[in-house]
Amino acid sequence: MVLNVCAAAARLAKRSPFVVGVPRPPFLASSRISAHPIRCGFARPPVHALGLARLFSGTSSASDAQKAQPLLQTSQSPLKHLARRFFSNNAALAAPRFFSSNATLADDGVTAGEEAEPAVPPRSVGWWLLASAGLVYAVVVVGGLTRLTESGLSITEWKPITGVIPPMSDAAWGEEFAKYKNSPEFAQLNSRMNIDDFKRIFYMEWSHRMLGRLIGISMLVPYAFFLARKQLPRPYPGMIGGFIALVGAQGAMGWYMVKSGLHDDLFAEGAVPRVSQYRLAAHLGLAVVLYAGMFHAGLRVLWDNAYVKTGQWSLLAGDKALQAIKASQLSRVAAFRRNIWIVTGMVLVTAISGAFVAGLDAGLVYNEFPTMGDGFAPPMKELFDSAYAKRSDGLDMWRNLFENPSTVQLNHRVLAMSTYAAACALYFSSFRPALRVLLPPLTQRLGTALFFFANAQVFLGIGTLLYLVPVHMAATHQAGSIALLTTILALGMSVRAPSRAAQLLRQNPLLRKH
Structure with missing residues (x-):
């Protein structure tokens, strides 16, 4: 039965204008694919050979479509539908879902298994x-x-x-x-x-x-x-x-x-x-x-x-944002973006260290700043007190880092001031002329907001300590840590390139769902 179907398809193909007197389709002229005729079993050529890479990149040529038009009007072959897929620029016909799941877009580095069609969620x-x-x-x-x-x-x-x-x-x-x-x-x-x-x-x-x-x-x-x-x-x-x-x-x-x-x-x-x-x-x-x-x-x-x-x-930046995103591959902007994520990690660690301060009521000891007693730190004997070790050999002295109120408060002070210094350094680094010309206006505004919230957090933290942890000030200090995190997350997003799907949809209006 299968052999009879194959033979009939071959006879129809021989009589078809699609084969006789018609120039070779562009995908057969490609060096990436053999000119072997299509056999029964529907062996599928690579996607890039069918012009989909050009479709996704927005560079499909009108000449190919014009050459294909007479063919689509005169062909009476059973292969007409397949030919329309080969030559059409219609996204519904050229969608990658027509091909097998292991097909690849060699020019774009996108596999059909990742997305049948590029898409972003609605607003x-x-x-x-x-x-x-x-x-x-x-x-x-x-x-x-x-x-x-x-x-x-x-x-x-x-x-x-x-x-x-x-x-x-x-x-x-x-x-x-x-x-x-x-x-x-x-x-x-x-x-x-x-x-x-x-x-x-x-x-x-x-x-x-x-x-x-x-x-x-x-x-x-x-x-x-x-x-x-x-x-x-x-x-x-x-x-x-x-x-x-x-x-x-x-x-x-x-x-x-x-x-x-x-x-x-x-x-x-x-x-x-x-x-x-x-x-x-x-x-x-x-x-x-x-x-x-x-x-x-x-x-x-x-x-x-x-x-x-x-x-x-971005929602606020102008056309300059596009120039900055293109420049994000430059080393200066890439380094700036890496520094943003480093400071983000420091903000997270500092916020969690604040939970240890709260859990131990460590804000009620050493209510002074910047000193802690007679110096900038308590004596080592107090910081690593053997009373907090549960083992007789003292190998768990590390417990002082999380259970000794004096040590926990010192940890939070050091982390907070380190994060503050890093945030300020990040902010001032954005004023370097070689970098500033590449940053969109939104990034510059978010950098200013980061500097503001970092200063506010320091003042709130010191005030909470000096005034023996008043409820309203301590609660504002905790809320401020999330506001600081929000600002630096938005700052990192402002120098990040759009997603791959968004770039494909922007380049190819035919792929958008209206």
Whole structure:
């Protein structure tokens, strides 16, 4: 049967005007492909031989289309449809999905397995990610207030579903208060608390947990919607799925942290009922990483869309931005971009070190600046106290770095001042004439914002220390760290080239979906 079909196809091909009296198709003239006739089994030539590389690069010639036009009008061959695919510039016909999954675009370095068609998510995806990042920002700020007001241990149970509704009657409030009375925090610190005082700290922690639930819903529902509408090209489904997993991990880590403040050994005399500083740092670290990922992805979607539509890279920059992006391959801009990511890492590490300061109440020791006692640092004997080592041989003296309040505060001071110096150096380096002419206006404005937030963070940190950690100033200091991170993430994006898909769509209007 198969042999009969092959023979019939061969006879039709011999009688076809497509073969007789018609010039060879351009792809057969290519040195990259053999002039072997197409056999049964539909062996497919490489994609680049069919002119798709020229289509994606925006350099397809009109002469090829003109030569193909008479052929498409006169051919009566069964191979007519295949010929139309060979010669047509129509994106619907020339789409890479016509070819096998192992086909490659040799000229562009793009595999068909990566994307059937270049695509970027719609702007609504970008705004959704930025709004979700804003909710994460809010939950970080509320979490800081919850810790500073010592409200985090007021709810002693984790009820993801039924915990949505707070106590609605006096009896329910009495039952909830009775649970809190059995906690170490009440026994050690709040034994004189009445029901009205308990309600205040309860609602603070309840609001924090409700924000966490809201983030989960705000991620899951739109994610399912955009997936169903097929508006999330790769790699966004996996990326956003990772964000959702981080939201779940964040909730689990939050309860794991609270449990550390409810242990029975905290009832012992002299014990301080508070959560583990390790778990607090992990809880904050997950939130910061989640925020950074969402903000970066949302900004990327919006700026890619702006580039596809207007040719401008960013929402605010003018035509000069395009010149800078082309120049981003130059060593000066590439080095500037690397330095941005180095400072970004320093901001992240400094923020997490602040969680250790908060978890140990290390801001209540050495309330002076720039000195710590008689010098710029406490004595080494105090910094590495054997009392914090749990092994008799003293091999775990490293615990002082994370458990000794004096050492933890010194660590945060050193990291903060190092980050401040690096941020200022990055800002002033952008004024070098050889580099400044390459930077778009948005990058210059973001550099100024970075300098402002870095200075504000230093002043807030010093003020928090000198005034014995007032709630409003400490909360603003924590919020300022996220604002600083936001600024430097945007700064890094402003000198990054548009995505590959955005560049292809900008070069080839036929590939855009209107």
